[in-house]
Amino acid sequence: MSELNSKIPEGPLAEKWDNYKEHAKLVNPANKRKLEVIVVGTGLAGAAAAASLAELGYQVKAFCFQDSPRRAHSIAAQGGINAAKNYKNDGDSVFRLFYDTIKGGDFRAREANVYRLATESRNIIDQCVAQGVPFAREYGGLLDNRSFGGSQVSRTFYARGQTGQQLLLGAYGALERQIGLGNVKMYSRHEMVEVVTIEGKARGIIARNLITGQLERYFGHAVILASGGYGNVFFLSTNAMGSNVTAAWKAHKKGAYFANPCYTQIHPTCIPVTGDYQSKLTLMSESLRNDGRVWVPKTKEDAKAIREGKKTAVDIKEEDRDYYLERKYPSFGNLCPRDIASRAAKEACDDGRGIVPSGLGVFLDFADAIKRLGVDVVKARYGELFPMYQNITNEDPLKTPMKIYPAVHYTMGGLWVDYELMTSVQGLYCLGEANFSDHGANRLGASALMQGLADGYFVIPYTIGNYLSSEIFVKSIPTDHPAFVEAEKEAKERAEKLIGTKGKKTVDDFHKELGKIMWEYCGMARTAEGLTHARKLIQNLRKEFWSNVNIPGSLDEFNPEFDKAGRVADFIELGELMVIDALNRNESCGGHFRTEYQDAGEAKRDDEKYAYVAAWEHKAVDADPVLHKEELVYENIKLQVRSYK
Amino acid sequence: MKFNLKVWRQKNAKAQGKLVDYTIDNINADMSFLEMVDVLNDNLTRKGEDPIAFDHDCREGICGMCSMYISGRAHGPHHAATTCQLYMRSFKDGETIYVEPFRAGAFPIIKDLVTDRSAFDRIIAKGGFVSVNTGQAQDANNLPVDKADAEKAMDAAACIGCGACVAACPNSAAMLFVSAKISQLALLPQGAPEKNNRAINMVNQMDEEGFGNCTNIGACEAECPKEIKLTNIARMNREYLVASLINE
Ligand SMILES: Cc1cc2nc3c(=O)[nH]c(=O)nc-3n(C[C@H](O)[C@H](O)[C@H](O)COP(=O)(O)OP(=O)(O)OC[C@H]3O[C@@H](n4cnc5c(N)ncnc54)[C@H](O)[C@@H]3O)c2cc1C
Ligand code: SF4
Numbered sequence A: 001m002s003e004l005n006s007k008i009p010e011g012p013l014a015e016k017w018d019n020y021k022e023h024a025k026l027v028n029p030a031n032k033r034k035l036e037v038i039v040v041g042t043g044l045a046g047a048a049a050a051a052s053l054a055e056l057g058y059q060v061k062a063f064c065f066q067d068s069p070r071r072a073h074s075i076a077a078q079g080g081i082n083a084a085k086n087y088k089n090d091g092d093s094v095f096r097l098f099y100d101t102i103k104g105g106d107f108r109a110r111e112a113n114v115y116r117l118a119t120e121s122r123n124i125i126d127q128c129v130a131q132g133v134p135f136a137r138e139y140g141g142l143l144d145n146r147s148f149g150g151s152q153v154s155r156t157f158y159a160r161g162q163t164g165q166q167l168l169l170g171a172y173g174a175l176e177r178q179i180g181l182g183n184v185k186m187y188s189r190h191e192m193v194e195v196v197t198i199e200g201k202a203r204g205i206i207a208r209n210l211i212t213g214q215l216e217r218y219f220g221h222a223v224i225l226a227s228g229g230y231g232n233v234f235f236l237s238t239n240a241m242g243s244n245v246t247a248a249w250k251a252h253k254k255g256a257y258f259a260n261p262c263y264t265q266i267h268p269t270c271i272p273v274t275g276d277y278q279s280k281l282t283l284m285s286e287s288l289r290n291d292g293r294v295w296v297p298k299t300k301e302d303a304k305a306i307r308e309g310k311k312t313a314v315d316i317k318e319e320d321r322d323y324y325l326e327r328k329y330p331s332f333g334n335l336c337p338r339d340i341a342s343r344a345a346k347e348a349c350d351d352g353r354g355i356v357p358s359g360l361g362v363f364l365d366f367a368d369a370i371k372r373l374g375v376d377v378v379k380a381r382y383g384e385l386f387p388m389y390q391n392i393t394n395e396d397p398l399k400t401p402m403k404i405y406p407a408v409h410y411t412m413g414g415l416w417v418d419y420e421l422m423t424s425v426q427g428l429y430c431l432g433e434a435n436f437s438d439h440g441a442n443r444l445g446a447s448a449l450m451q452g453l454a455d456g457y458f459v460i461p462y463t464i465g466n467y468l469s470s471e472i473f474v475k476s477i478p479t480d481h482p483a484f485v486e487a488e489k490e491a492k493e494r495a496e497k498l499i500g501t502k503g504k505k506t507v508d509d510f511h512k513e514l515g516k517i518m519w520e521y522c523g524m525a526r527t528a529e530g531l532t533h534a535r536k537l538i539q540n541l542r543k544e545f546w547s548n549v550n551i552p553g554s555l556d557e558f559n560p561e562f563d564k565a566g567r568v569a570d571f572i573e574l575g576e577l578m579v580i581d582a583l584n585r586n587e588s589c590g591g592h593f594r595t596e597y598q599d600a601g602e603a604k605r606d607d608e609k610y611a612y613v614a615a616w617e618h619k620a621v622d623a624d625p626v627l628h629k630e631e632l633v634y635e636n637i638k639l640q641v642r643s644y645k
Numbered sequence B: 001m002k003f004n005l006k007v008w009r010q011k012n013a014k015a016q017g018k019l020v021d022y023t024i025d026n027i028n029a030d031m032s033f034l035e036m037v038d039v040l041n042d043n044l045t046r047k048g049e050d051p052i053a054f055d056h057d058c059r060e061g062i063c064g065m066c067s068m069y070i071s072g073r074a075h076g077p078h079h080a081a082t083t084c085q086l087y088m089r090s091f092k093d094g095e096t097i098y099v100e101p102f103r104a105g106a107f108p109i110i111k112d113l114v115t116d117r118s119a120f121d122r123i124i125a126k127g128g129f130v131s132v133n134t135g136q137a138q139d140a141n142n143l144p145v146d147k148a149d150a151e152k153a154m155d156a157a158a159c160i161g162c163g164a165c166v167a168a169c170p171n172s173a174a175m176l177f178v179s180a181k182i183s184q185l186a187l188l189p190q191g192a193p194e195k196n197n198r199a200i201n202m203v204n205q206m207d208e209e210g211f212g213n214c215t216n217i218g219a220c221e222a223e224c225p226k227e228i229k230l231t232n233i234a235r236m237n238r239e240y241l242v243a244s245l246i247n248e
């Protein structure tokens, strides 16, 4: 059986978290002042954690690679955040949010964690409102909600199309307050490049000062990684340009297991790819599916005519349109979960019915909503989204339907953590998108913001105490300790090797190549054969990278190309692990679709053999990783075929 | 499309900078301005030259990282858009485009087009928040908020902290940025208890960072990518005045 100890507390599901909190060890205020905690990342998870820990009295050092903590990628989240407040009186509850999340994740998430998440979701909204987050309100002055995919209740709180921005600015304000009070020391434009472990415990990091290029050493009694997701392994994704796996990957190479790396989320509603020069893809929020209807023409002929510019959407009569989500999934319709909506779009396009010149695009149509609600209501509901679409595509979605296609968006996989959010390395924690914990094989919309804030505000402040209570006698370790010297040396040698390669290809050449391999073989549809082939391609790419990359400039200056190179080097190694994981999982579930395992296009799970978390242990860059399994035990719900029909 | 670019190059904070000429061809009208710079940088890198350093991250107009002063305008010619949301179709084929950093005494240059805007963070640290520790909140719906106020607060809260207002202002004033945060929190009941101290502390820090005074020119509002309104400055002045009187 499983050798990983997930440390799930005893007791009935609904009481586990309270039981835990009631029995967790505490650190008294005087001792907290002597304990230092490093937080890498200032997105929702990191900023919430850093602020909350500092409020408790810990000495916090926080790091981010942008010029300000306010610019973390969480800022870009548009649609909303879930919470089981049941303000709408429509039958929501903690259990229902828990159940929707487990089911949405295709029964591959841990019950106890998800239940805790659903419980804390309510506190998050309270906290954020108290901070002055300007959520949308109804005329009576109370909070408004909307619906998101994978649920039949309205539980999503939002601030126009800028929910992530507003939540992050709330957390950033809390963080700045602690910086002002001297409880947090903030290191912006710093990139963590190594974890330092001493006697098996995480004790600090090596960070590169991105302005001077110098490597710097930082001690902490514990280290928290909240460094976000790794979607940019695909080169093109909806993630910010700088989003990367480096912090998590360096931890992985120092002993932290990486769980379910192949679970990636392809979001159904993004602006289709148009050219080679494109640097990123833009998401059109899932909330648009509240009012937008997805369709393609019924016939290939009509689709072809549209692609060739001979017809437009309005030329296709109502009866000649295929609203395929409404047809296939009548009870959830356009609001079915992302993995399902994405696969359906791919299927329609593979069938020759795509409506953009590349063939890879479908319509998202607001005509009915405009008829029903009027232009002004529709415009008001989606704030920035319509102008943003128009600005990018030069088309007005109020007049002609949006054109959309799936794109890489979120990574459910991440560092393995136990119930306390500790990785397999003592004293090393992982929060937010960077961990694997709550979304199983597919994340529901509006649940990432919820998880990041739950982890940061309400979970880590309790769980880290349970560990640090036994560290109060450990004095701050001076950073001339051999472990720091050694870690810095490793980082330095690696950097020198990279910059010294002076090959022929640019960093982006390699990144694009990696992205192509991942999208082709480890994207929306995967096969054993393709994955096996992809692994070889990635191995070759890695060798070529280390012998033929060309990085301009030097190490002792502001050098964004070098920063990018370090990240791409890690993405290449991660890419191989993703492929290994996808190959190992001989089933389809959520975002992981193996063509061999399906029921007429629907994912076919194999609960007998694969109801486990795959946690991979790193051995060496060119050796096979070792698989550790954490069996998923469902005591409160029955494993079912996931149906949205 | 083809363009002549004059780009500010400056090796580091201490070095002398200057405008350097580049020409770039085969640019697609649907490319974003930053993608055009990507292509230029790619060319430079392949030629063994140092690529142009510039700040960017989300490329969706929300993180506030991108910051170029393009042909005399903060974030370029497109109204209410950040640099990353500017598309080449906004320029004429063959046009000469000037690309400079956001200039202000309080935003020292780090390299090329990259500046240090941490002064903004230090202003926020003086009061751009509600002092509520995690876990102290009451139920979110216990305190209804007038929808009109909530909307106005959201309008102000949309500020992305990019600094275009400062770069556009002949006095390098940061009033629009500071007033946006002060307004947001003043408009909400949650922010009310601290409003006096907030106004005083944030404004004092703004002065200390070396931002200039407001002389009602309005360039900030005109160039703000998030259409933050000048009325916020009026509100801030009121808040500040009231707070000063109370503090006396
Ligand atoms: C376009 C878009 C829209 C979205 N919309 C929604 C939505 O509506 N609802 C929802 O629930 N979710 C949404 N998501 C998902 C959600 O935004 C993210 O999953 C979540 O914000 C991640 O938060 P985080 O705190 O884990 O990481 P991030 O916000 O990504 O923060 C990562 C932090 O780590 C730092 N960092 C990374 N690496 C290093 C390093 N090596 N050294 C130092 N610092 C480092 C970064 O500087 C940054 O501060 C959306 C995502 C995208 C891309
Ligand atoms: S007020 Fe406008 S221009 Fe100034 S920082 Fe905010 S968003 Fe940028």
Ligand code: FES
Pocket: B055, B056, B057, B058, B059, B060, B061, B062, B063, B064, B065, B066, B082, B083, B084, B085
């Ligand atoms: S890159 Fe984020 S606003 Fe332009």
